[in-house]
Amino acid sequence: MLRVLVGREIKLVFRRKSEILNPLFFFLIVTSLFPFGISPEPSVLGLLAPGVIWVCALLALLLSVDALYREDFDDGSLVQMVMSGVSPASIVFAKAITNWLVTGLPLILLSPLLGVMLNLDNDAFGAMVVSLLLGTPSMCLIAAIGMSLTIGLRRGGILLSLLVLPLYIPILIFGAMAVNAATVGQEFVGQLALLGAGLAFTASLAPWAAGAALRVSLSE
Amino acid sequence: MLRVLVGREIKLVFRRKSEILNPLFFFLIVTSLFPFGISPEPSVLGLLAPGVIWVCALLALLLSVDALYREDFDDGSLVQMVMSGVSPASIVFAKAITNWLVTGLPLILLSPLLGVMLNLDNDAFGAMVVSLLLGTPSMCLIAAIGMSLTIGLRRGGILLSLLVLPLYIPILIFGAMAVNAATVGQEFVGQLALLGAGLAFTASLAPWAAGAALRVSLSE
């Protein structure tokens, strides 16, 4: 079942290649805005790098999720899927998986490039990639809850950010802390463990919450 | 004519109050993400403040524009307006004005609060507000061009950022430069003059370009 659902999502995304490339470009461009806004000094940039990369990854991920739901809601596909006897939780889970595969993973692969651009400390690349690997899936799952809650509202657009960003903050804190610790040569296993625990927690609970929310939104 | 159009847009926005508040919350929350990601040290924050505030204002503005067009396109209102003999340029201009009144202006009013949170230098508040006052209208107008170009494309969502952000970079540079100059007590009239010139330029040309783009998008 999940295979059929994920297969469909990925097919739809690849139909519009810009769908995958856009969040990546967004990540790249917004990240590169900061040197313009703040300072092009390499030493200053190195200081900013972990935070800026994490925040921009978070935003890119947040902005990519709408496309996965909006059209399916508007053209009635979500109702059709739920009516076919598929549990809403698996629909939502499939979307979160797709979101991560199509946006999260490429983002992580791209992050070292940005690390170089922003003069990130050499020792911190590993911590950055691993922390993103652990943090981005949780973010996709949380976004799925927010999206399911707001999809029924006309123009719910940015409301999503209001609901979801507060829940992202802890992930961001630990993620950026891990990278910051790595830049100054400190231990960062603790933060990674917390990110992992967060992932286990969201992976086991978020699909249910999001599924319930989806059913409510469809009843409008 | 413009009065009728702007009146309608504002009425629609106020129908959903969240429409106005959401970009503001987005601005507030995203700005406050940076201290988590980078460092909560007041001295470091003060250094970041001008750039972070400018970049976040830019993003909030960029993300608010979609709502002004999407629904009008989907429900056929844009076609109806054009068919009623209204020039596309005035439709687009009305939307840009609304966008600024409803998002740009409140954003500017909110910016001093963020300045305090991010420990912006006391001397720089004036420069920040004035540079935003001159820069945000241009950004609204440029976003209108981008939106008109991409509205016909299903899921053009993030493509907008890709088209528009590069054009925002000069505005961002001069805006943030003005604030940065003010923090270190330098002269910043030059940068403001450039922002003003940019505004005059976009205000006179952007509506036509966007209007033409809109007509093309509608012919799909």
Added chain:
Amino acid sequence: MAWTWFFRLGSPKWFYQIAGRWQPWIWGLTLIGLSVGTVWGLFIAPPDYYQGDLARIIYIHVPAAYLSMFTYVIMAVSAAIGLIWRMKMAFMFSISCSPIGAAFTLLALVTGSLWGKPTWGTYWVFDARLTSELILLFLYLGHMALYNASDDIKTADKSAAILAIVGVVNIPIIHYSVEWWNSLHQPASLSKLAKPSIDESMLWPLLIMIFSFKLFFISMVLPWLRNNILWRERDSQWVREMIEK
């Protein structure tokens, strides 16, 4: 048998009347508690050893901060009850909590930052507890925004309930943040039940204030709730009869 009272709570009419009868008593108790606590705290209790009279802000700050968290938990619990037992009243209660909770969160933030200026030398720092309290404010705002964004009251109830439950994860984060991160903020001084690290002369008024704030919450939430009930039941027989009278 023992459960009948629980399901009677689900009847808006019954609840409206009972709440109306209790309301004056609760307000009375609240006023007494608040005035005793205020007088004791501001005039009788000794000034703090280090901070002098400044520390008296504690009698507002700490009760407000506790209440902001307490309200959220109550809101989430009644949301869960609403979802599980399909009880309209529970939803209405849950919805009535968030504006009040947001107000107290704001109060805790404002008193905290007023206190922070003289003690830490700044109104605001990005410290873990302060931040998570700020997140709590955002959660409340998000809850209200979500509820108000929906046209249909049945949908609005349920989506707001789900959000309330999801957001509950933030509460332990706020509480334990001081232990998990080394922060500027005061570590737990009351919550260590065994031996509070606060002088008894300050403890009593503080406890009274904390308790009266809880009462204050109840006396605030009841009118909100009754308003809500009237609005939603405006088409039902009993409301019409009452209005006509």
Added chain:
Amino acid sequence: MYQDFSIESEQLALIRGERLLFKQCSFSMKNGQVLQIRGPNGAGKTSLLRVLCGIMEPDQGDVLWCGKSLRKMRESFGANVLYLGHQIGVKRNMTVRENLLFYSNLRQAKPLTTIEEAIQAVGLTGYEDELAAHLSQGQTRRVSLARLLTEPSALWILDEPFVALDVEGQGWLAHLFEQHLAKRGSVIFTSHQSIDLNVKVNTLEVSGGSHA
């Protein structure tokens, strides 16, 4: 030959906004019956269908599927019912074939008709690999109607299924109804057009719109 089923509504009432759309709406239905829901614009036909499908919750009463509350029977209901509303769930960015394939995979039921045959039956031969975005209004509806063939379900709940079809298409669909009945299937539908069906059609009148 479909399995036995029954759907009943018990004293349904629904309020939308300020308006009481229907109350004490009761009916019951079994295999081999056709029910047309009638009423003027805004009477509450669409809303009633959505309640029957369990998408919307009634304010009073309950829908029973095989004697049990619909809420507890979602699985069996989903497997036996096909609902097509105003929004028909045809993805613009998938081809006609992909659309049909996806839904039939979701259901995991063995189709009586292959997808190719269904496409031919609805008159879309030559459009199999066309994106649904490139179809006309009527052709898009035909894609959704093809699902009636590829996903065998005992009960069809159709909201204005004759809309946007050309004359020949309307005849085809009416004929399909008759075939479905012969196989002990049932249909609940709404329509403002007068349709010639060679079978007995029960009707349920929704008057709707009175102030609550």
Added chain:
Amino acid sequence: MYQDFSIESEQLALIRGERLLFKQCSFSMKNGQVLQIRGPNGAGKTSLLRVLCGIMEPDQGDVLWCGKSLRKMRESFGANVLYLGHQIGVKRNMTVRENLLFYSNLRQAKPLTTIEEAIQAVGLTGYEDELAAHLSQGQTRRVSLARLLTEPSALWILDEPFVALDVEGQGWLAHLFEQHLAKRGSVIFTSHQSIDLNVKVNTLEVSGGSHA
């Protein structure tokens, strides 16, 4: 009494995707005529109407408005023509009254019928201040049809205007066509339903769908 106008098409041809929808499509029309465009699903009726309105450009030929190319006559065309397509431009977040008011303000033409009268005529009394989002399918279409009354235009170009209307609404619209003709107005429309009009209806057959 409307002004004189004429609309002609000259050897129009349109290709969408790979398909030649029509070629050498010519017709001309003046005040007081009705033209029904006919053809099976996917023939190209909607596409033809969009070309006539200047929304889409034909691949060959041109549309002439009062003898001049449409592209040069946008102003006068807009002032005299009302087009209602599948998407009807009714804003969900505005009330019925606001929707009508906005469009009539845009046109700045003096309405023959007040908005209140128009709302009553389409049978939406009591819904004046209801958001369009809270209307049923048919009621939403009625809002757009009310514009035929509040924005007097000589030529109506209507894409399946009878869809979603109940029986009484269809009769009302047919009657409105007749009144419009009596005032020297004209109508171009498509429909898959058979409509009884007490006037002479010209037809234009679109066959469409051949490979280009």
